[in-house]
Amino acid sequence: MWKLKRPGSRLSSSPVVLLIVFVILAIIPSLLKNPYQLRVLTIIAIFIAFTYAANIIFGESRQLFLCMSAISGIAAYTSAILSIELGLNPWLTILIGIAFSTAVGSLLSYVSVSRGLGVIFVAIVTLAFTLIFENTILGLRSITMGETGLVVPTLWWPLEGLFGRRLASYYVILAYSAIVALIYFMLIHSKFGMALKAIRSDNVSAEVIGIDVTKHQVMAVALGSSILGMGGSLYAYYQGMASPGVFSPLMDITIFLMLILGGFGAPIGPIVGAVFIILIQELTRGLGQLTMTFFGGLLVVLILIFREGIASIFDKVATYVYYSKRS
């Protein structure tokens, strides 16, 4: 199931397809009629970046981090609080926030890898960390505003004079997720990516052939965490608010759903997953709390039936069309 098959000829792994998808995502706003649709598209773009991060941490490096929401929330809150309390430029504080997220993620990874924790214990430690984050936010009510959420300062988005705030923030976020996709693509074709793959299939033999397992695992999480931190900050500034309701375990479930739906290891997977899940979320908004039921059920069905993800189904269809045309 979580095995990666990545022959070069596959559609879902092609860089050209990746490029085309991002071009399409860049064109779509000109076809949209209302700000609501643009808003949905922006959230899709943010979650694309989140899901790539999950694909690096869990998909490539096989570390079950159930605290992705907390890691991205740390950057968002750090940046917002520093900007509010010290009056610093948000872009500057975002960098500080990312440094924080990266440090926390790396530390969690370092202790779990160096203590040789099994998947269960990594899950428990990271889940505990998620709850620590949540309770810290709730406990430090005077500076975080507790469950109401913290109103963040206004961020100046590049090009906002040209496109207007809404469109500019969309393009900045889309550019960010495109860069993340590129980083992921380069990662899996690099020596670093090969090393992660070796560790994934057998970390003892990886160690034997001279791969520093701890270093590689920690670096993968560090990379994933900085992507999550940046994404979380952009998300908060885009929404105008950081709240524990946004950076909650539900966000982790959503990201895992996207990852599983899109399929592990397929470079286009996170995009497919994010588009589908966010659209479903919007379409089922009328269900109220039942959305959660829907997502829970979807997770179960995906795990039981489609462990390879939708991207691989696209591949199968494409292969089928290709061969049926030739014959």
Next chain:
Amino acid sequence: MEAILSVERLQAGYRGLNILWDVDIEVKEREVVSVIGPNGAGKTTLLKAIFGLIESKEGEIKFNGVRINDLKPHKRVDIGLTYVPSERELFPELTVEENLELGAYTKRARNNKDNLLEQVFEFFPRLKERKDQLAGTLSGGEQQMLAIARALMSAPRLLLLDEPSTGLAPIVTLSIYEKLKELTSELSILIAEQNVHQAFAISDRIYILENGRTVASGKPSELSEDSLIKSAYFGVSE
């Protein structure tokens, strides 16, 4: 004599990988039969398949004339089959007595538990001395005794034994084998063994397994004359 176990053209293995290709084996009432062969020949796989821990893909396993290919292991214990793997698989943090009690878990054995326990303790007085000790604290030889004793608690008709000499000093192995010989008045035994000398000494008949196939069989006296077998097996295991 009636065959208690007959294995015909058996194929078995793990997912996608066959280990047994073509195995024919028969064990008669009150007979001791050994399967010998080099490491990796499939001896353990054969015993596991007979006990049902590995699914058989082709061929037949008959116990007492009834096909048992599709029975789950616990049902096989119920009809009188039992298996002592080389790992022994004891419950380290239960006492010796509790281990034995669980050996008599099936309904058939449970009703006769006290009797069986008495018999087993008589047979292995050493275990009676240590009955309140945790199984994990026993010596290797005692653990092997306990594993065999636990299997006997299910009142079996056929005992499958995998490498009972594993990890034991030669003198301990000898005493275990002497005990096994005493058992043959009651039940049949199928042993997988690398220790060829012991196998030859105790067995009525011997099968030779190679690359998942039975390549020869016969009485120890017939087989030991065969020079091929001598060169292939004698001495290797010493």
Next chain:
Amino acid sequence: MIEVLIDGILFGLQLALLAVGLVLIFGLGGVLNLAHGEFVIITGITAGMLSSLGVNILISITTGVLLAGVAGVAMDRTLLRPVYKLSGEMEILVGLFLTLGLAAAIDGVIAYLFPGLHFSINVPVEAISFFGLAFRPSSLIAGLVAVISLLLLLFFLRNTTTGKAIRAILQNQTGARLCGINVDNIRTLVFLLGGIMAGLAGVAQGLSSSVDPGAGLELTSLALIVSVVGGVRSVYGAIIAGLLLGIVNAVVSYLVGTYLALIILLVVVIGVVLFKPSGLFARSV
């Protein structure tokens, strides 16, 4: 202060009831049941609703508890079937994701049907006082229910053949198969037990305070914390750790506030996982 201690013990007993089921299910099924807290909610809602409709209190409670047990059995026999065919890391991951999905699905339905409601079970008895301390009778009953259930469970595991079979499987699954133990059936029994024990935790909670239908995942996390501190495979450990953490939580909350208390507990858990992963009170069964 004594009231705080008593609250802590009561909460600790509830945690213990939750955690023993989690430990048994993990030990026998290889599934870390992230939907474990939902059993509490199922019982709390059922018992609370029935009793508010005027159904006899004992019948309400029994129905609620049995329903949690049935939910456990249903989980084992349907949803988790595919997990048992897997092994190693895969088994754990698939089990985690399936139970997480189930928990989310149940949470959604409950939040939809009972938004913002809390369920409690009212016992029509006067307050009792001992040595000048006033006890709410419902709290007293809750404590008794918990203590008796835990003692019964321990007796069952120690002294019955089936109980010994459960301990045997916890120690060595292959060994259990060799003895002719039907591991599948025993596992189903353990899901039934786990559901019932968690359901009893729900009863204790409904009696002493109230059951919050939205707290499923939180209860699961608490049970996880307790089972980790107790040693993931130890029933005794889970009981001791439950009591200890319940008391510590109550005292620390009283002294420094609930958020900080929970954070301290969580840090302790991470410390235990990192430095003593076998748990503080690990012991067989």
